Amino acid sequence: MSEKEQARLDRQLDKLEEVLPDPPSKFLAWVRRPSHRFVRVPLAILLIVGGIFSILPMLGAWMLPLGLMLLAIDLPFLQAPVNRVILWAERTWTRFKRWRESRRTR
Numbered sequence: 001m002s003e004k005e006q007a008r009l010d011r012q013l014d015k016l017e018e019v020l021p022d023p024p025s026k027f028l029a030w031v032r033r034p035s036h037r038f039v040r041v042p043l044a045i046l047l048i049v050g051g052i053f054s055i056l057p058m059l060g061a062w063m064l065p066l067g068l069m070l071l072a073i074d075l076p077f078l079q080a081p082v083n084r085v086i087l088w089a090e091r092t093w094t095r096f097k098r099w100r101e102s103r104r105t106r
Contacts, residue, residue, distance in 0.1 A: 005079035044070035
């Protein structure tokens, strides 16, 4: 089960790398390497804490899901919930875009 969830998380992170601009995409690819675990875990924790305090300037809600995604690479028990949330967010975003497009064509 964990290998399946790990593969799904890898696919989601690959998709994220594809849509990000070049510098953040390269950084994400670098931090995902297995040898960079000691960078990835503290970075993930900082992103999660920053996401919790998203009301402050320079911190945002985007930090929380990114931190959880990075942490899920190393913590298998987080992989399934993170995958479910990512898939839910993608479906919701797709439905919203379709709804918005249908409103424009009226």
